[in-house]
Amino acid sequence: MTAQRAAEPDAVxxxxxxxxxxxHRVLTDLxxxxxxxxxxxxxxxxxxxxxTLMRAIVGAQRIGGGSVVxxxxxxxxxxxxxxxxxMTQDPSxxxxxxxxxxxxxxxxxxxxxxxxxxxxxxxxxxxxxRRRKARDLSGGQFSRVSLxxxxxxxxxxxxxxxxxxxxxxxxxxxxxxxxxxxxxxGTTLIISSHVMEEAGRCxxxxxxxxxxxxxxxxxxxxxxxxxxxxxxxxxxxxxxAQNAGVAS
Amino acid sequence: MNPAMLVATCGRVLRQLxxxxxxxxxILVVPALLLAVVYFLYENETLPPGAPRTxxxxxxxxxxxxxxxxxxxxxSITMLRERTSGTLERLLTTPIHKADLLFxxxxxxxxxxxxxxxxxxxxxxxxxxxAIEGSPGLxxxxxxxxxxxxxxxxxxxSAFARTEFQAVQFMPVVVVPxxxxxxxxxxxDDMNEILEAVSGVLPLTYSVDALFEIAGNxxxxxxxxxxxxxxxxxxxxxxxxxxxxxxxxTS
Numbered sequence: 001m002t003a004q005r006a007a008e009p010d011a012v013x014x015x016x017x018x019x020x021x022x023x024h025r026v027l028t029d030l031x032x033x034x035x036x037x038x039x040x041x042x043x044x045x046x047x048x049x050x051x052t053l054m055r056a057i058v059g060a061q062r063i064g065g066g067s068v069v070x071x072x073x074x075x076x077x078x079x080x081x082x083x084x085x086x087m088t089q090d091p092s093x094x095x096x097x098x099x100x101x102x103x104x105x106x107x108x109x110x111x112x113x114x115x116x117x118x119x120x121x122x123x124x125x126x127x128x129x130r131r132r133k134a135r136d137l138s139g140g141q142f143s144r145v146s147l148x149x150x151x152x153x154x155x156x157x158x159x160x161x162x163x164x165x166x167x168x169x170x171x172x173x174x175x176x177x178x179x180x181x182x183x184x185x186g187t188t189l190i191i192s193s194h195v196m197e198e199a200g201r202c203x204x205x206x207x208x209x210x211x212x213x214x215x216x217x218x219x220x221x222x223x224x225x226x227x228x229x230x231x232x233x234x235x236x237x238x239x240x241a242q243n244a245g246v247a248s
Numbered sequence: 249m250n251p252a253m254l255v256a257t258c259g260r261v262l263r264q265l266x267x268x269x270x271x272x273x274x275i276l277v278v279p280a281l282l283l284a285v286v287y288f289l290y291e292n293e294t295l296p297p298g299a300p301r302t303x304x305x306x307x308x309x310x311x312x313x314x315x316x317x318x319x320x321x322x323x324s325i326t327m328l329r330e331r332t333s334g335t336l337e338r339l340l341t342t343p344i345h346k347a348d349l350l351f352x353x354x355x356x357x358x359x360x361x362x363x364x365x366x367x368x369x370x371x372x373x374x375x376x377x378x379a380i381e382g383s384p385g386l387x388x389x390x391x392x393x394x395x396x397x398x399x400x401x402x403x404x405x406s407a408f409a410r411t412e413f414q415a416v417q418f419m420p421v422v423v424v425p426x427x428x429x430x431x432x433x434x435x436x437d438d439m440n441e442i443l444e445a446v447s448g449v450l451p452l453t454y455s456v457d458a459l460f461e462i463a464g465n466x467x468x469x470x471x472x473x474x475x476x477x478x479x480x481x482x483x484x485x486x487x488x489x490x491x492x493x494x495x496x497x498t499s
Contacts, residue, residue: 021499058341062499076497081343092334096267097260108256109342133267153342 009072011036011157011188012057016066019052026052027211030066034190034204039183041202042192043235048208050192051089054159057190058086071157082110085155089162089192091146095135099126102134103148110153120152123178125171140166147175157188164198176201196232207235214238249351253344257352258359261326265360271322275360279314279368283307287376304379308463309432311368311387312455315361315395317423323357323402324415331406340496349494350487354399361395362388382462386472390462393479394455400486407493426452431460451482 010033017030027049034040042050055061056068059076068075071083093102104117121130124144129137134145147163164172179189199205200219207214215238219231226234265272290302330336365388372378401422409415429447436447447453458475
């Protein structure tokens with residue numbers, strides 16, 4: 001299984017990526033590759049550039065330098081629109097439509113039918129609420145509608161910006177199990193979070209801070225390098241070690 | 249272009265409208281009420297024998313101007329919401345073609361406009377005895393073309409507004425000058441040269457001219473079709489401009 005995976009081309013190759021917003025530099029010289037069929041956690045504090053990086057990968061962000069190659073094509077290539085799914089951080093669904101109507105509309109963009117829409121609604125645990133208007137839902141339910149709209153297209157690469165914020169712990173575990181199942185089927189997932197405990201569910205981590213890539217490693221490596229099981233603390237120690245290195 | 253995505257978009261926009269029955273009621277009822285106001289306003293006018301009533305002229309024009317104004321407003325607000333809520337950015341990461349999105353909008357709102365025009369025209373004819381030479385079907389057609397013009401301009405203007413408040417402020421800029429200069433208040437021949445020239449490049453002028461053609465002739469004239477062609481060309485040009493404001497990649 002591992003050998004087979006290793007033979008697959010990388011899902012995402014980023015090299016020398018620079019992104020500016022106005023005069024402000026948001027991302028500085030990012031280079032990394034992400035293997036197919038894995039869950040990559042994108043972690044870092046608010047304002048570290050996670051969302052900008054995700055937008056660059058889905059091709060919605062104008063880049064200032066370097067390259068982003070997704071599934072063998074330049075990010076944003078028209079052929080990728082069928083293969084890449086994106087869930088934005090602020091749930092982007094139509095509040096005046098029902099859950100079902102939202103998912104079916106985004107499904108229609110991918111040629112998915114009623115049954116696929118149903119499956120996506122079930123997957124995020126909103127079956128009982130599928131005829132409710134999105135605006136009548138709670139914040140967590142609302143963002144799950146947005147997630148279902150990304151799942152319904154069955155993309156090869158799924159880019160999820162903070163999909164589990166504000167969710168009930170039971171549901172959060174459910175969703176992470178679903179992500180693992182998708183990865184086992186060969187889907188590549190990039191999931192951002194600022195909750196370090198979720199990092200443990202990822203196959204590998206990209207640690208971002210102030211627009212720079214601090215490290216790319218597995219959760220095990222992070223624990224080892226931070227000499228603690230607490231991922232939050234390990235991240236902190238990594239930052240401190242880096243700062244000490246710069247200072248000396 | 250992909251017809252399935254266009255139809256899905258049209259259906260989605262109509263579903264959104266349906267969830268707002270008050271707006272639908274306003275769209276359908278308000279034109280009829282305003283027609284009634286115009287009718288009673290001119291009720292007691294004294295006419296020389298054989299002269300047409302003012303209502304036949306003004307009422308007819310209102311039939312075409314309502315859909316233009318209403319659809320401009322409805323579209324610019326709906327599209328602005330789409331831009332600010334992130335659904336537009338999300339849609340543009342999917343395979344949907346910009347034309348599917350724009351024409352989906354145009355189709356949905358022109359269906360609504362056709363309904364509005366049918367109600368208003370029926371009331372003008374049956375309740376207020378609107379008397380013109382041409383057929384009511386042609387009046388409805390001009391009303392729908394005007395609605396599509398309103399949709400196209402609304403889609404374009406939504407790109408230049410950041411808030412719904414700003415979007416509404418585009419109405420005095422885009423809509424009111426066209427109503428003033430379209431030939432309804434003062435015939436174009438009686439305007440000064442500058443205003444007449446400006447009037448000549450505003451699309452609503454051609455709608456009003458088309459309506460005069462319908463009012464004065466029992467059969468559609470060549471002038472009518474050429475007016476419609478001019479408005480059609482403006483619609484296509486405005487939609488093309490609007491599609492340039494839909495960017496898949498932003499900074």
